[in-house]
């Protein structure tokens with residue numbers, strides 16, 4: 001069974017700034033890491049590989065330093081990794097990203113199963129996975145909590161509002177994997193060291209031959225015009241310090257204030 | 262008699278300990294401690310907190326400094342459990358070469374002289390009994406004591422500050438010092454980010470890796486560099502292994518338990534201040550909370566584990582962090598007077614601030630309150646670096 005996992009490198013903490021002009025995240029100084037639910041997707045892929053055999057291939061679209069995320073995926077046990085990088089891929093919207101990913105999957109595939117995290121911790125649209133599925137013409141289940149192979153089909157237990165729904169799809173298919181749906185595999189020192197030495201192949205638009213008018217900044221159909229804080233989010237977190245007695249007193253005060261509201 | 266007004270910048274273990282020792286001069290000192298974040302949130306929060314009776318971190322020449330630090334924290338912990346975060350795991354210091362063997366043996370003799378246990382073990386089976394993960398083949402022996410372990414620098418800093426407050430001192434957290442006011446060659450006051458002016462008789466800079474920046478505020482070139490301290494949390498293949506993982510010291514790295522994980526860090530002695538890979542002058546405010554470590558470090562770690570502690574070579578990598586140690590050229594702290602009158606330093610603690618802060622602060626407090634110096638202050642004075 002050939003499994004592909006689409007992953008993204010995201011800033012490690014919430015401590016990122018938004019460019020007031022472009023409304024894009026400023027990533028230069030931020031420490032980057034693998035998007036948390038992508039770790040769940042990789043882990044789910046590795047479990048399926050263990051069950052059915054085959055290979056796990058990870059792909060990411062991003063700047064050259066997104067290699068770091070791919071190396072983490074390799075250290076977790078993935079078999080191969082591809083970096084999709086080209087200036088003309090940058091600045092796109094979710095559809096532009098999905099088009100690049102679809103082309104890369106076609107170039108490196110075919111795959112029996114494509115997985116992705118259900119949403120990224122920075123953009124949080126949850127759109128890219130289903131868009132890729134649509135472009136590939138594959139059935140797709142989102143927010144998967146559990147994935148199992150049953151008689152050549154993929155059985156997915158997915159979260160839908162407050163209930164769980166079971167979906168069975170024939171292969172090839174796609175699923176986006178929910179955050180916290182499994183315990184991500186940890187890379188070991190040994191595997192990470194090996195992964196750090198792997199030469200990661202790159203695909204540019206020379207390989208994928210996409211029309212540059214439909215990807216990247218020129219192809220973006222959606223434009224972020226402003227970013228607004230959610231109502232109520234102006235409330236600041238307060239760190240309570242002092243002796244246990246002082247902290248307890250302050251908690252009581254805060255609870256009383258909240259009660260009066 | 263008018264109280265001496267003392268302003269302390271930085272609430273890491275340096276500033277916290279100094280504020281406490283000054284507060285012991287009851288009724289004589291008016292102390293204000295300024296910390297731009299929270300108490301013990303800087304380098305101190307990323308520290309391993311080991312204060313071991315014998316190891317290579319601080320030369321045996323400064324044995325009394327080590328012992329005083331250890332016993333201060335031990336008493337703190339006895340007074341209120343958890344207040345120093347003591348985990349008595351014992352320490353195993355490994356000697357791959359004769360040079361380390363000699364030093365460890367001297368350390369054991371000093372520890373025993375102070376009434377603690379300590380033995381130098383050459384029986385490989387016994388070493389493996391203490392730490393089954395180890396490969397004893399390529400070592401000469403190891404020093405072992407069950408009496409020490411590691412502490413929690415942030416807990417200690419908070420305990421010192423709590424005691425200082427109980428003695429009448431003031432702490433201002435979330436308060437950044439942004440200006441230091443000089444009259445001629447004398448520092449007389451400082452300003453905080455909200456524009457408030459505070460007048461002092463003495464100002465002590467305890468900002469560790471930030472000291473270059475605070476020094477600039479007063480026109481002083483504080484000669485410290487940053488060395489990278491890269492640390493990893495490992496999840497060993499066997500959970501709850503049925504033995505206590507001691508503080509483990511090798512010349513190139515050290516390890517200790519952290520809950521069910523193992524904290525592992527590269528030793529600072531292997532660093533060269535002129536090697537841009539390990540050292541430089543950076544901005545500590547840009548340090549990420551986790552991550553930021555260099556890829557080469559994984560390789561280093563693997564090589565070390567593979568040959569010395571194979572039981573950990575297949576550990577999971579849980580998380581990592583990068584931190585800066587503040588180091589003068591000779592890797593010893595800078596304590597006391599500077600060319601700017603009434604502007605003192607207690608910085609440059611490098612990789613030993615937890616060990617050194619109590620003895621240094623005790624002596625520096627006496628110097629500030631009585632003008633009496635000590636041998637330690639003489640050796641660690643700023644003027645040695647001006648030569």
Ligand SMILES: Cc1cc2nc3c(=O)[nH]c(=O)nc-3n(C[C@H](O)[C@H](O)[C@H](O)COP(=O)(O)OP(=O)(O)OC[C@H]3O[C@@H](n4cnc5c(N)ncnc54)[C@H](O)[C@@H]3O)c2cc1C
Nearest residue numbers: 271273274275297303304305308309311438469614615616
């Ligand atoms: C990974 C690692 C392991 C270590 N292990 C050990 C060990 O096992 N044993 C040991 O003894 N030592 C160890 N050390 C060293 C020890 O942690 C440091 O020497 C010690 O914590 C330094 O304390 P400090 O108070 O000088 O600096 P910091 O803890 O960095 O405190 C400086 C404080 O100043 C504040 N500050 C800066 N600028 C301003 C301003 N303008 N206004 C107000 N506040 C300001 C900062 O917010 C910060 O809290 C280790 C260090 C690291 C990084």
